[in-house]
Every structure is written in structure tokens, then in C-alpha cells.
Amino acid sequence: MSTLATAVMTSIRARVGAVVKETHDTFTLTVSPADGQALEPFRPGQFNMLYVFGVGELPISISGDPEQPEQLVYTVRSVGQATHALVSRNPGDVIGVRGPFGTHWPVEAARGKDVLIVAGGIGLAPLRPVIYHVLRHRDDYVRLLVLYGARSPRDLLYRKQLAEWSRVPDTQVLTTVDYGGLSWRGHVGVVTTLFRQVRLHPAETVAFICGPEIMMRYVIRQLEARGVAPNDIYLSMERNMKCGVGFCGHCQLGPYFVCKDGPVFSYQQMRPWLDRHEI
Amino acid sequence: MQAKSLAEILQEHPFLEGFKPEHVQKMAELALEVQFGRDQIIFREGQESGLFFLILSGKIALEVSAPGRIFRVQTLEAGEELGWSSVLGEGGKHFQARSLETVRALAFEGSRLRQLCEQDPAFGYALMKRLLKVVAERLQATRLQLLDVYAPRAAKLI
Amino acid sequence: MSANMGLRTPAFHITRAGLGQLIAALRDCGYCVVGPRIRDGAIVLDVLERFDELPLGWSDEQEAGHYRLSQAPDGVAFGFNLGPQSWKKFLHPASLCIMQAERHNGDFKILEHAKSAPRYAFFGMRACELAAIQVLDRVFTGDQFVEPGYQARRKEAFLIAVQCTRAAPTCFCSSMGTGPRAEGGFDLALTELPGGGGFLVEVGSARGTELLERLEHQPATEEHRCQAEQAIAAAAAQIVRRIDTHDIVRRLYDAYASPHWDQIAKRCLACANCTLVCPTCFCTTVEDASSVPGDRAERWRKWDSCFTESFSYIHGGSVRMSVKSRYRQWLTHKLAAWVDQFEMFGCVGCGRCITWCPAKIDLTEEVKQLVASPG
Numbered sequence: 089m090s091t092l093a094t095a096v097m098t099s100i101r102a103r104v105g106a107v108v109k110e111t112h113d114t115f116t117l118t119v120s121p122a123d124g125q126a127l128e129p130f131r132p133g134q135f136n137m138l139y140v141f142g143v144g145e146l147p148i149s150i151s152g153d154p155e156q157p158e159q160l161v162y163t164v165r166s167v168g169q170a171t172h173a174l175v176s177r178n179p180g181d182v183i184g185v186r187g188p189f190g191t192h193w194p195v196e197a198a199r200g201k202d203v204l205i206v207a208g209g210i211g212l213a214p215l216r217p218v219i220y221h222v223l224r225h226r227d228d229y230v231r232l233l234v235l236y237g238a239r240s241p242r243d244l245l246y247r248k249q250l251a252e253w254s255r256v257p258d259t260q261v262l263t264t265v266d267y268g269g270l271s272w273r274g275h276v277g278v279v280t281t282l283f284r285q286v287r288l289h290p291a292e293t294v295a296f297i298c299g300p301e302i303m304m305r306y307v308i309r310q311l312e313a314r315g316v317a318p319n320d321i322y323l324s325m326e327r328n329m330k331c332g333v334g335f336c337g338h339c340q341l342g343p344y345f346v347c348k349d350g351p352v353f354s355y356q357q358m359r360p361w362l363d364r365h366e367i
Numbered sequence: 368m369q370a371k372s373l374a375e376i377l378q379e380h381p382f383l384e385g386f387k388p389e390h391v392q393k394m395a396e397l398a399l400e401v402q403f404g405r406d407q408i409i410f411r412e413g414q415e416s417g418l419f420f421l422i423l424s425g426k427i428a429l430e431v432s433a434p435g436r437i438f439r440v441q442t443l444e445a446g447e448e449l450g451w452s453s454v455l456g457e458g459g460k461h462f463q464a465r466s467l468e469t470v471r472a473l474a475f476e477g478s479r480l481r482q483l484c485e486q487d488p489a490f491g492y493a494l495m496k497r498l499l500k501v502v503a504e505r506l507q508a509t510r511l512q513l514l515d516v517y518a519p520r521a522a523k524l525i
Numbered sequence: 526m527s528a529n530m531g532l533r534t535p536a537f538h539i540t541r542a543g544l545g546q547l548i549a550a551l552r553d554c555g556y557c558v559v560g561p562r563i564r565d566g567a568i569v570l571d572v573l574e575r576f577d578e579l580p581l582g583w584s585d586e587q588e589a590g591h592y593r594l595s596q597a598p599d600g601v602a603f604g605f606n607l608g609p610q611s612w613k614k615f616l617h618p619a620s621l622c623i624m625q626a627e628r629h630n631g632d633f634k635i636l637e638h639a640k641s642a643p644r645y646a647f648f649g650m651r652a653c654e655l656a657a658i659q660v661l662d663r664v665f666t667g668d669q670f671v672e673p674g675y676q677a678r679r680k681e682a683f684l685i686a687v688q689c690t691r692a693a694p695t696c697f698c699s700s701m702g703t704g705p706r707a708e709g710g711f712d713l714a715l716t717e718l719p720g721g722g723g724f725l726v727e728v729g730s731a732r733g734t735e736l737l738e739r740l741e742h743q744p745a746t747e748e749h750r751c752q753a754e755q756a757i758a759a760a761a762a763q764i765v766r767r768i769d770t771h772d773i774v775r776r777l778y779d780a781y782a783s784p785h786w787d788q789i790a791k792r793c794l795a796c797a798n799c800t801l802v803c804p805t806c807f808c809t810t811v812e813d814a815s816s817v818p819g820d821r822a823e824r825w826r827k828w829d830s831c832f833t834e835s836f837s838y839i840h841g842g843s844v845r846m847s848v849k850s851r852y853r854q855w856l857t858h859k860l861a862a863w864v865d866q867f868e869m870f871g872c873v874g875c876g877r878c879i880t881w882c883p884a885k886i887d888l889t890e891e892v893k894q895l896v897a898s899p900g
């Protein structure tokens with residue numbers, strides 16, 4: 089059986105290398121194939137179905153460097169039984185990995201343009217591979233703009249990297265929180281309030297957005313008001329997934345299967361469906 | 368380098384975008400250049416502060432305190448406004464404002480702005496229109512904040 | 526109808542006794558023959574060992590929310606139509622263990638699955654059911670990924686169709702372009718001839734030819750062919766329900782805000798009967814369980830339904846919370862989204878959802894109302 093066929097229906101075994109605590113409820117796991125198999129390279133925005141023995145499978149976005157495919161990196165927020173089981177793995181434990189599945193952030197569409205990344209909360213995780221890619225191929229893109237919002241300062245992901253990225257030339261990294269405390273001297277307000285601090289060139293911008301659906305809708309409204317075309321706006325959608333390969337039917341959103349036709353969609357595709365409730 | 372006139376500085380502030388030159392001039396006549404150092408309280412909660420500010424540089428935090436905690440609910444930066452309630456002239460401040468770093472701003476006495484609006488309805492209309500826009504944006508942003516979109520929900524199945 | 530017979534498919538004739546030989550021959554070839562049988566007051570699909578286990582001479586009364594067995598007119602063998610079960614129960618089992626694993630400390634091993642399913646012979650498939658299998662084929666083997674279990678079971682399956690010579694009031698295959706005549710996709714197709722005159726047998730594959738060789742048969746005469754056509758035409762004439770599928774995809778999408786959905790929601794119980802009886806509904810869920818000592822784990826795949834509240838659960842709530850939104854999802858998927866997804870309708874016009882809805886919701890009637898008042 090080819091590697092591809094195996095990884096579609098049957099998990100490969102992957103050993104947990106490191107578990108890093110990012111915030112009070114979010115952890116980053118780094119895994120690599122337990123038997124040294126060559127993995128199918130992933131593209132930014134794709135996800136794997138991760139299996140914890142006896143508990144079940146979860147769709148988790150890959151948040152590592154696409155040019156280091158031998159290490160699979162996942163940033164997981166512990167919100168329930170299955171995610172808790174995942175983040176409780178210890179280095180040396182083995183989990184199952186299927187995939188990669190799904191559509192990717194079309195970085196190729198942004199060549200020669202500004203890359204605008206707008207992330208909310210855990211939404212920065214599926215976008216980090218784009219940032220890695222742009223930084224590795226800096227000359228292919230003009231400006232890199234990262235707007236990132238989280239609930240509070242203690243919920244911010246990748247703080248050290250955010251600081252590093254902001255020091256790269258032609259790169260603007262703006263961070264905000266919904267509410268802060270005394271020790272937070274940065275911006276406070278929803279992520280849309282950061283738009284006042286960037287000067288967009290709408291015709292030369294490709295935007296990649298990931299976060300809670302409400303946040304994504306409001307960000308898109310801002311982008312449209314500033315003249316960015318629907319075809320230049322991409323978002324990552326999320327629905328209940330059981331299989332990840334289009335057979336269980338759960339992830340349907342209008343005519344789309346989020347696992348096969350997404351999770352990354354252009355706003356052009358999503359536009360008729362985003363404003364419809366209970367779709 | 369010649370220092371800019373108050374009118375020139377005002378003209379460049381986003382709040383006055385689209386204002387007629389004569390209206391900008393009238394505001395310039397009421398403007399006072401102010402500066403705050405780091406961690407200065409600009410106004411306190413409940414204070415009957417009558418000042419409206421157009422921020423030129425620096426960062427200001429709006430804070431509210433509860434027993435044992437202080438919440439920062441919003442920050443305002445260059446190109447934004449602080450103290451719109453002073454223009455309406457009703458009641459004390461709902462939040463405390465503190466400069467997080469050195470802040471330069473143009474300050475206006477709310478009562479004098481109101482007086483100007485009464486005397487010159489055309490100016491009054493322009494000012495109120497702009498103020499409404501500011502407040503509307505704040506309201507929408509605040510509603511989004513209230514939604515607490517990042518809050519984890521207890522997930523029973525996953 | 527008769528235009529189709531211009532294309533002369535090889536046709537033969539067998540007597541009623543030939544049916545018995547047919548089933549015996551299939552079993553001799555190692556097939557597990559499954560077909561219609563009576564159980565609990567309905568015609569279900571189950572293992573057939575002898576041809577007299579078939580519900581020959583039986584018929585059914587079907588209407589919205591109504592199903593009763595009855596007697597067929599004298600001498601008619603296949604006077605019944607569809608029961609609540611469809612062939613998906615064999616190709617896409619309701620409950621299936623899809624993975625077993627063993628734990629060793631922090632590591633685990635996925636056990637090699639002995640994927641052996643019986644070689645099925647489906648006896649008595651109607652045209653709409655053949656169409657339904659083709660719909661499932663497209664979903665499970667004709668899209669981006671292939672479901673190996675379905676593919677294996679499907680490849681082995683021997684399909685014997687029975688051309689409908691009677692339509693139930695709930696049938697609307699002609700609107701969906703799936704019947705009442707089965708044009709292909711079968712190994713053999715039987716048409717019952719009137720007056721106990723045996724069966725016309727159409728051969729649809731080499732496999733079908735081989736099997737026919739094991740039975741007493743003779744070439745079909747013109748008279749046989751003519752009688753068969755007339756019998757099928759009679760079924761077509763009995764169809765009363767219709768759906769206008771012209772531009773239905775756009776019209777259903779546009780009907781998202783129709784007030785009629787609320788009218789349906791007042792009646793719909795979200796009982797999921799329609800999805801259970803539907804021959805093309807394919808949604809499943811997975812359940813992982815481990816043994817008490819925790820050293821073995823299994824994953825079971827089970828039928829699921831978009832009518833359940835938890836189907837669309839994400840982040841602490843369901844996307845489709847209201848029954849209205851769930852019914853809308855099901856209907857829009859079946860007749861609109863399915864076309865965008867798989868370039869065919871999901872509905873084959875079998876009418877089971879109408880018969881088995883306890884609230885008597887009739888999809889053909891609802892569609893009519895929805896496109897009339899899109900809102």
C-alpha cells in the first residue's frame with residue numbers, strides 16, 4: 089500500500105517529541121513518524137486527524153514549518169475530553185496521524201503583493217506556516233502584515249516569535265487583547281481596531297484570516313470597506329469532523345465539505361453562506 | 368524647522384477629515400496643546416472632566432477598577448479621540464484614562480465646543496456627525512468585545 | 526418506452542421455477558443471496574436460502590406515513606414495491622468495526638484488519654435502487670478519496686434487478702430520471718410477465734451471462750419482449766407523484782428564507798426515519814471505545830443522521846440548533862447541494878421517506894411549496 093493510501097484511512101504512528109505549554113490552556117506538540125516513514129509534505133492551512141488511543145480522533149491544523157515536514161507541529165487548546173487527552177501526552181508517547189487533508193492558504197496568489205495575516209486566538213496556529221513560508225521566501229512578497237488578537241495577555245500565543253517577526257524588515261506585527269491588566273501596556277480592543285494602524289494598499293494585498301467565525305466576518309467587513317477584493321481574501325472555516333475525508337457528512341457547510349473543499353476558502357466562495365444562520 | 372500652526376496640526380488629524388477650513392480654524396482657536404508623561408491619570412472615573420482630546424502621539428488606556436483588579440478595556444492612540452462625552456456635557460466620566468507612555472494631544476473644553484455649536488449650527492452639525500461616527504465605531508467594537516469570541520466553551524463531545 | 530427496446534439487449538426467458546434455480550445457482554457460486562422477505566409486517570431485505578422465502582404474491586399499501594402489507598392480485602409474484610430497508614445496509618453497514626488497536630505502555634499498534642465481507646448477490650433490486658447504488662458509488666469511490674471497504678463489497682456484489690410492473694403511490698422515480706425501467710447497472714434484470722408467464726431476463730454483464738448458463742432458459746420471443754414492455758409501461762402510468770426538477774438547485778438555494786420551512790418544522794419530529802430509510806443517505810459517526818483494562822481499543826463506524834441535534838456540534842453548540850434548519854439541510858442537500866458535490870441528485874425518487882415519515886411529510890409536496898414561496 090502506498091503511503092498516501094495508508095494515511096487516508098489508517099493512522100501512522102507518530103512519537104511525541106516535545107510538549108510546550110504556550111498558555112494556561114494551550115499546548116504545542118511536536119511529533120515525528122515513529123518508524124521513520126517519509127511523510128507526505130503538508131501545505132500551510134492543512135490539518136491532520138490525530139488519534140489518542142482509546143479516546144478518538146480530532147482534526148488539528150498543522151502549525152509548523154512546511155519546509156521541515158519531518159516534524160509535525162500542532163498547537164492545541166484543551167477545551168474538552170479529547171483535546172485534554174491530546175495535550176496530556178508525554179514525550180515518547182505515540183499518537184496516530186492521518187493526512188494531511190484539506191485545502192491550503194494560496195500563498196502563490198500573494199506573490200509580489202503584501203501578505204496580510206489577521207488571526208484571532210488559536211487562529212494564529214493554522215496561519216503560522218504561512219508566516220514561516222513568507223519569511224523563508226521573503227523576496228517573493230512585499231510587506232508582511234500580521235494583526236493578532238487574543239482574549240487577554242495570558243492567551244497570546246508565540247509571544248517570543250511575534251517579537252522576532254516584528255523585527256524583520258518590511259514586516260509589521262500588531263497585537264491586541266480584548267481586555268488587559270495593569271502589566272499589559274499594549275493595545276486593548278478587538279482585532280478590527282488594529283486596522284487604524286496599518287496603511288493598506290488594497291489592490292496589492294492578499295489577506296489570510298483565521299479565528300472565531302464572528303471575528304472573521306467583522307474583519308472581512310473592514311477589508312471590504314477598505315477596498316480589498318473578495319478574491320483576495322481567504323478564510324479558514326471549521327465544522328464538526330469525524331472522518332476528515334468526505335465520507336461521514338458532518339462537516340458540510342452549504343454545498344462544501346470543510347474537510348475536502350476547505351478548510352481554507354476564498355471569501356468569494358464563502359460569501360453567500362457566511363451570513364446565513366444555521367448553515 | 369518652523370513649528371506647525373495649530374490649524375495645520377488639526378487639519379492632519381483624522382477626526383477633522385473633510386472639515387471645512389473655516390471650521391478647522393474655529394477649532395484651532397479653542398485648542399490647547401497638552402502633554403502627559405508616562406502613567407499619568409488624565410481623568411478619573413466619576414470626575415466631571417470637561418475636556419475632549421485629539422491624540423497626536425502616544426497611547427492612552429481606559430481603565431475600570433474592581434476590588435483587587437484593574438481592567439484595561441481600551442487603548443487609544445495617535446489619530447484617535449478621547450473624552451467624547453465631554454462634548455455632550457453629561458455627567459462624570461465612566462472610565463479612568465491613563466497615559467501609558469508620553470502623550471501629546473490637543474485639548475478642547477467641552478463647554479466651549481458646545482457653545483460654538485449653538486452659535487454656528489453648520490459647524491455644530493459637522494462636529495456632531497463626526498462624533499456620532501466615533502461613538503458608533505466604539506459601540507460596535509465594544510459589542511464585539513462583549514461577545515467574548517475567544518472564550519472556551521465546555522465541549523462535551525470534543 | 527418501446528424506443529428503448531430498439532436497442533436489442535440480449536434477452537431470455539425463464540419460468541417461475543427458474544427463480545428457484547437462480548437462487549440455488551448463486552448460492553452454489555458462493556454468493557450470499559439477500560433479497561426481500563417478510564418480517565414484522567413489512568418487506569425487509571435479508572438472507573434468502575430458498576426462493577419460496579421471497580414474498581411472492583404479496584403487495585403493499587403505501588401512502589404518506591402509511592405502510593401495510595396486502596395481497597397481490599392473483600398470480601402476481603412481484604406485486605410489492607419497496608420496504609423500509611435499502612441495499613446500503615449491506616454495502617455501507619449500519620454498524621462496522623473499522624479499527625482495532627492494542628496498547629503497549631505509551632505506544633500502540635493498529636491491528637491488521639481481516640476485511641472479509643460475504644460476497645453478496647442482491648436479488649430483487651428496483652430501478653431506483655440501482656440508481657441509489659450508483660449515487661453511493663460516486664460518493665465512496667468516485668470522489669477525492671476512495672472508501673476501501675465500500676469498494677470491496679461493491680465490486681463483489683452480483684446485482685439482479687426486478688423491473689417494476691407496479692408503482693406505489695409514493696413512487697416518483699420518473700421525475701428523478703431513475704425509473705421505473707432499469708436501463709443498466711445490473712448483471713441480470715427480471716421482468717415478470719402476466720398470467721404466470723415466467724420472466725423476461727435481460728443480461729447486463731458477462732457475469733450475468735455465465736450465471737444464466739446454469740439455469741434452464743430459452744431466448745426471449747417478440748411476444749415476451751412486448752409483454753415486458755407493456756408491464757413496465759403500466760408501472761410508469763401508475764406514478765402519481767412528481768417533482769419539477771427544472772432549475773431546482775438554484776431554486777432551493779434561493780428558498781433558504783422561505784416561510785414554508787417553518788410550516789414543515791411544525792410537523793417534523795426530527796425522528797431521522799427519512800435518513801434511515803433513504804437509500805442514499807450516507808452520514809456516519811465514529812465511536813472509539815477501549816476495553817476495561819485499557820489495553821485494547823476499537824473504533825466503530827455507525828449510521829448517523831443530520832436530523833440529530835449533535836450532528837453539527839462545534840465549540841459548545843450546534844450550528845443547526847432548530848429542527849427547521851435540520852430539515853432544510855437534509856432537503857437542500859438531497860436535491861441541490863448534492864448536485865454541486867457529486868454532479869447528480871442525491872434523491873432517486875424511491876418515496877420511502879414519504880411512506881415512513883410519521884408526520885406524513887411529503888418531500889414532493891414540500892418542494893412544490895418551497896419553490897412557490899421562496900421568501
